[in-house]
Amino acid sequence: MAAAVSRETRQGAAAATFLAPATLIVLVMLMAPLLLLLRFSLNRYDRTELMIETVTGANYLRFISDPFYLGVLRTTLIVASVSTILCLLLGVPLAYRLARMQSRWKTVCMLGLVLPLFIGGTVRMVGWMILFAHGGVIDGITRLFTGHGMELMYTSTAVIAGIVSINLPFVVLTIQSTMETIDTRLEEAAGSLGAPPARMFWRIVWPLALPGTATAGILCFILAMNAYATPYLLGGPRFQMMAPLLYWEFSTNNNWPFASAMALLLMTTTLVMTACANFVIPARYRP
Amino acid sequence: MSETGFPLTRRALLAGAAASPFIAGTARAEDEQMVIATWGGDYANLLRANIDDPLVIPQHIKVVQDLGDEDPRVAKMYAQRRLPRGADDVACLQAVRAYEVEASGLLEKLDVTKVPNMAHVLPNLRTDFYAPHIYSPQVLIYNPNVIKDPPKTFTDLLDPKYKGRVGVGDVNYFYIMMAAALATSGDPTRVNTADAQALAMKLNANGLRLYPSTDAIGAGIKSGEIDVGIMWMARVVMWQNAGIPVKASFQNEGSVLYMSGMVVPKNAPNKPAAYKYLNAMLEPSAQRGFAEHMGYLPTVNDAPLTGKIGEQLAMPDPAPKLFMPDYGVLGKLQSDTSEWWKKNMQRA
Incomplete structure (x- = not known):
């Protein structure tokens, strides 16, 4: 008994020894910039000195008391939420179909899904710009059939379409990997007991896929909250989201303290929303 | 001469081969290096074609371009302000940003004796910390x-x-x-x-x-x-x-x-090369090159424009x-x- 305990202790110590360096590196690489951001966010901006070291909550107060910044945060939350819902609506059926696919086309479909990830997000956005622009593909086709053009460039529709196109492969791949683990015999059993396909999906597949779906939704939401290139290129200057605004505050205005406060507020909002999403899911299905 | 008729003996050839890295190293050591922080695209290509290659490299100065947008460039200057040696010797900035960083004390006051072509800069564009390039x-x-x-x-x-x-x-x-x-x-x-x-x-x-x-x-x-x-x-x-x-x-x-131009940060590591670069930038041939390709007016009085570009840029x-x-x-x-x-x- 004592020998077994001693062996477990030794194994635990060995595991800790092996894990320690990686954990330490991750902690330092993750925490050090965050702590630096926190410190910067408490400083005061000065046009010539850049930052004056002090401890003040003025930057946070400025953000939460200015309707402009709160409006930008609200826009970001709406765009991220709508993009996440659309990604899940499109992603769940796609992932289920892929997971249950047996033919040799499955590899081709998977490749088709992964292939866009080989192209940079910014390059893909340029493709969307060609589609959406005045005189572009969509505008031209609409004008041909209706006599009126359709300008999608610099609209919220364009931004949401762009974000969905970038996030959808991540969502599908995450949900599909979960659905692959669901035993098909459970579905067959439900079918043999008389459950129609829709009922079988909602009572058997959906609850079992919920942890993976939640993870995919959270991943999509986080990516959308922090989207930079898509709102910048497809939304134009009048469409403001947090990441481009934050960068502008940092680089154009050189206001590092306020930009740091904005970065931490964006991160906190994303974390809080993610935690809330976790609570909505019944405890037994949480990832 | 060797018995085989080959002009070099094997030993001499080996010795030469062994020594060649040192010879090349000596040549490289003579070339000093400078870094210019600038916009990419056409502007960077034209710097290379009109200033670096014809005017600066022949002075045994290797030019490294640090490409990027202006905002991050300025942010980097602020971030490096406490360092004794910054990363860039010359930074390309619009006039308004140059005045802004100058007010923050980040710029070297230009020594006009080291940039003789500053004497040709149009009087209304002249300042003591900014070499105007185009306007x-x-x-x-x-x-x-x-x-x-x-x-x-x-x-x-x-x-x-x-x-x-x-x-x-x-x-x-x-x-x-x-x-x-x-x-x-x-x-x-x-x-x-x-x-x-x-x-x-x-x-x-x-x-x-x-x-x-x-x-x-x-x-x-x-x-x-x-x-x-x-x-x-x-x-x-x-x-x-x-x-x-x-x-x-x-x-x-x-x-x-x-107006856009060039500045020398206070902590530029190679200020002599930076001054040579600014002087080359103000050469009439370099100024005309930018006018012909980008349509900007020369900032100096000794680069008159002729031909098509002269007509296009002529004032009404x-x-x-x-x-x-x-x-x-x-x-x-x-x-x-x-x-x-x-x-x-x-x-x-």
Whole structure:
């Protein structure tokens, strides 16, 4: 008994020894910039000195008391939420179909899904710009059939379409990997007991896929909250989201303290929303 | 001579081969290195073609380009301000940003004895910390295929016939505000007055299109999305050369001069090379090269323009009023103006 305990202790110590360096590196690489951001966010901006070291909550107060910044945060939350819902609506059926696919086309479909990830997000956005622009593909086709053009460039529709196109492969791949683990015999059993396909999906597949779906939704939401290139290129200057605004505050205005406060507020909002999403899911299905 | 008739013995050949890295190393050691922080694309290519290759490299100076946008470049200068040795020897900046970083004490006062060509710089462009490279007047632009009676003043753009047909670059917001200030008060530095802001808001209310980049304005004219706008004369020349139907109209109230140039950070690691670079940049051949390819006017008095570019950049008769804004005053207003623009013009 004592020998077994001693062996477990030794194994635990060995595991800790092996894990320690990686954990330490991750902690330092993750925490050090965050702590630096926190410190910067408490400083005061000065046009010539850049930052004056002090401890003040003025930057946070400025953000939460200015309707402009709160409006930008609200826009970001709406765009991220709508993009996440659309990604899940499109992603769940796609992932289920892929997971249950047996033919040799499955590899081709998977490749088709992964292939866009080989192209940079910014390059893909340029493709969307060609589609959406005045005189572009969509505008031209609409004008041909209706006599009126359709300008999608610099609209919220364009931004949401762009974000969905970038996030959808991540969502599908995450949900599909979960659905692959669901035993098909459970579905067959439900079918043999008389459950129609829709009922079988909602009572058997959906609850079992919920942890993976939640993870995919959270991943999509986080990516959308922090989207930079898509709102910048497809939304134009009048469409403001947090990441481009934050960068502008940092680089154009050189206001590092306020930009740091904005970065931490964006991160906190994303974390809080993610935690809330976790609570909505019944405890037994949480990832 | 060896018995085989081969002019080198094997031993001599091996010895030579062994020594060659040291010989090459000696040659490389003679070449000093300097770093120029600049925009990429055409500008960087033209620096290479008109300054680096013909004028600086023959002086045994290897030029490394640190490419990027202006904002991160300025942010980097601020971030490195406490370091004894910064990363860049020369930084390319618009005048307004140069004045801003100078006010923060980041720039070296230029030693004109080491940049003899500074003597040729036009008097109204001269300062003691900034070597002006190119400049261009801001003009009203229009599509001559659509607009037969071109706009002559800023307020002409408020005409309802231009509703939704006027475009400007969001990145040029400060210069748009200078034009509004010039139209309302005759002083381009009064960008933060209620009158200038009200005029800009009226333009916004007339369906102003804000483009994220300067190039997007040319694309807007080409696609027929807009018919008029505000831009530098240099861009008009570039777009004309690219086949875009666009012409310039000088505002009756006057034109603000856009200027871009080079500075030497206080902590530049190789200041002698930086000075040589600035001097090369002001050479007539380099100045003409930029005028011919980018449509910017030379900042020196010894680079007259001839031929097609001379005609394209010739000032109309009667000569327009050109204003070199007091960038020292404007530098202090940029932060507030950009905040106002973001909250009012973009959000409207």
